[in-house]
Amino acid sequence: METVKKYFNLKNIIILLFVVYMWLFFYTRILNDNNELIVTIPVIVIFFIFLFIQILFFFLYKYIKKKKLEISKIYVILAFCFLPFYLFAFPQAQIPDEFGDYNRSLEISMGYLTSEYKGEKIGAGRKLPTNIEKVFSNNAKYEDTLNVMDITLNKKTKFYNFANKSLYSFPCYIPQTLGITLGRIVNIPIIGQIYLGRVFNYLLFVLLGYFSIRYLPLKKELALFIFLLPITLQETISLSPDAMTIGVSSLLVSMILSFRYNKDKMLSKKELFFLALLAIILSLCKIVYLPICFLLFLLPNSCFKSKKHKYIYTIFIILIATILNLIWLDISSLYLNAFHHRSNSSLQLEYIISNPLKYLATFINTLDVYLINYLVTMVGGQLGPLNINTSAPIVILTLIILFYLIVSNNKKCFLSIKERVFMIIIVLIVVALVFTSIYMQWNSVENKIIEGIQGRYFIPLLLLLAGAFMSNEKNDLKLNSNLVLFMICANVMALIAVSTSFI
Numbered sequence: 001m002e003t004v005k006k007y008f009n010l011k012n013i014i015i016l017l018f019v020v021y022m023w024l025f026f027y028t029r030i031l032n033d034n035n036e037l038i039v040t041i042p043v044i045v046i047f048f049i050f051l052f053i054q055i056l057f058f059f060l061y062k063y064i065k066k067k068k069l070e071i072s073k074i075y076v077i078l079a080f081c082f083l084p085f086y087l088f089a090f091p092q093a094q095i096p097d098e099f100g101d102y103n104r105s106l107e108i109s110m111g112y113l114t115s116e117y118k119g120e121k122i123g124a125g126r127k128l129p130t131n132i133e134k135v136f137s138n139n140a141k142y143e144d145t146l147n148v149m150d151i152t153l154n155k156k157t158k159f160y161n162f163a164n165k166s167l168y169s170f171p172c173y174i175p176q177t178l179g180i181t182l183g184r185i186v187n188i189p190i191i192g193q194i195y196l197g198r199v200f201n202y203l204l205f206v207l208l209g210y211f212s213i214r215y216l217p218l219k220k221e222l223a224l225f226i227f228l229l230p231i232t233l234q235e236t237i238s239l240s241p242d243a244m245t246i247g248v249s250s251l252l253v254s255m256i257l258s259f260r261y262n263k264d265k266m267l268s269k270k271e272l273f274f275l276a277l278l279a280i281i282l283s284l285c286k287i288v289y290l291p292i293c294f295l296l297f298l299l300p301n302s303c304f305k306s307k308k309h310k311y312i313y314t315i316f317i318i319l320i321a322t323i324l325n326l327i328w329l330d331i332s333s334l335y336l337n338a339f340h341h342r343s344n345s346s347l348q349l350e351y352i353i354s355n356p357l358k359y360l361a362t363f364i365n366t367l368d369v370y371l372i373n374y375l376v377t378m379v380g381g382q383l384g385p386l387n388i389n390t391s392a393p394i395v396i397l398t399l400i401i402l403f404y405l406i407v408s409n410n411k412k413c414f415l416s417i418k419e420r421v422f423m424i425i426i427v428l429i430v431v432a433l434v435f436t437s438i439y440m441q442w443n444s445v446e447n448k449i450i451e452g453i454q455g456r457y458f459i460p461l462l463l464l465l466a467g468a469f470m471s472n473e474k475n476d477l478k479l480n481s482n483l484v485l486f487m488i489c490a491n492v493m494a495l496i497a498v499s500t501s502f503i
Helices: 002-007 010-029 041-067 071-089 098-109 142-147 170-185 190-215 220-227 230-236 242-261 269-285 287-298 307-339 345-354 356-378 392-407 417-442 455-467 481-499
Strands: 124-129 157-161
Touching: 010 041, 010 481, 041 071, 041 481, 071 190, 071 220, 071 230, 071 481, 098 124, 098 170, 098 190, 170 190, 170 242, 170 269, 190 220, 190 230, 190 242, 220 242, 220 392, 220 455, 220 481, 230 242, 230 455, 230 481, 242 269, 242 287, 242 455, 269 287, 269 307, 287 307, 287 417, 287 455, 345 356, 345 417, 356 392, 356 417, 356 455, 392 455, 392 481, 417 455
Parallel strands: none
Antiparallel strands: 124 157
16 A cells, blocks of 8 residues: 555656646647548657657656756756757758758858858859758658758759848857768768758757856756757757857856856956857857847956956957947848848838837837747747647746746845846847847838747847846755656657657
């Protein structure tokens, strides 16, 4: 009787119910349009893959729970275990903008740091091998991937327009480019290059994520949660520059909070250089995240030789980041015209300045219409080409847990009220810049709603926002195993939703 009570406690019952729900979810995903189950070879393969995944992660969870590892090590273990499943779950071009990301990375690997502008009608991009388009398909499934496994880059070329990706500076594509360059050197097929680019992008993000958790003085479990969100794993396993943006911003915020928490630490030249490098790369990823660099002002005076040294260093880094951004904006300004046929940035800016109250109304109207969508997509409610809906109960639970991890604080915050307000203001400024940049670049003049914003744009702000709620007492380095279990289950559910969409 005691043995029965031991194994049928509330937690185990919840886990059992969740496993049942997981398989019911899988069952509903493999039914055809008439709600009929047609057993095919792909369905059987997917079934055994997910049976294997459940067994694998069950033992992994038991191992993590038993060993009581540090959160940074738990992250690395989970990240590498999820790597093969996320890597192959998405066929080529089934992650937003991957065709353009591949072309931009390939262009850089060929030595072209900027794209070629051909005018508004033709666009901006580069002459690249014609075989590329044979590999990428907007409706690619696993079978299509197998059919193009042997296609290599040919000598015949054509002009590809990827102006929306030409806007990104080359540092955003460093890991993808390294992977694709390696693929070109050994002359592997295009599919192999895509997957190498994905792997290199993911590995860099895992490295940045690991050190972000190590440096973060508090709320390490939040960082783990953010880095293991299905949408984060999707973007970082792709060729998207979002991996660099999220990783660099997280590490920059973590390091600054760490140095602010440990006030007595004098920063070495290497640390000062690395902070400066992170700030510059982040600003080059997307200019809307440039205000995050102002967090450097939170560094204590004790980290520097003098107060004067601190302000000279901080202002100099921000100026460098701003100047480099302005230089890149000048270089890439032509690319805006190459893919914005509805919008006119200069007229849109003039409208915003002349009618601030009307723009404020547009901002509020947009939140009215899309706020729920931003929250849902920020945690992975829609994956793939943003048309694969995941489990609604999991999305709701994810949002609740995320909110709790951000605002939970039982002790006095180690930041002053002014510093906390400063961080929140930076968050609000970045949000305003995200909305305004999309409004100027993607929307027709005086549009009443700002179209084109996605929830993943706000992921780099989550740790920054949480910084305003960090307590003054260092938390335990060991993680609640229930959170690990939930993240495993959430990602398995996401993988079910994705994989069953491409069979």
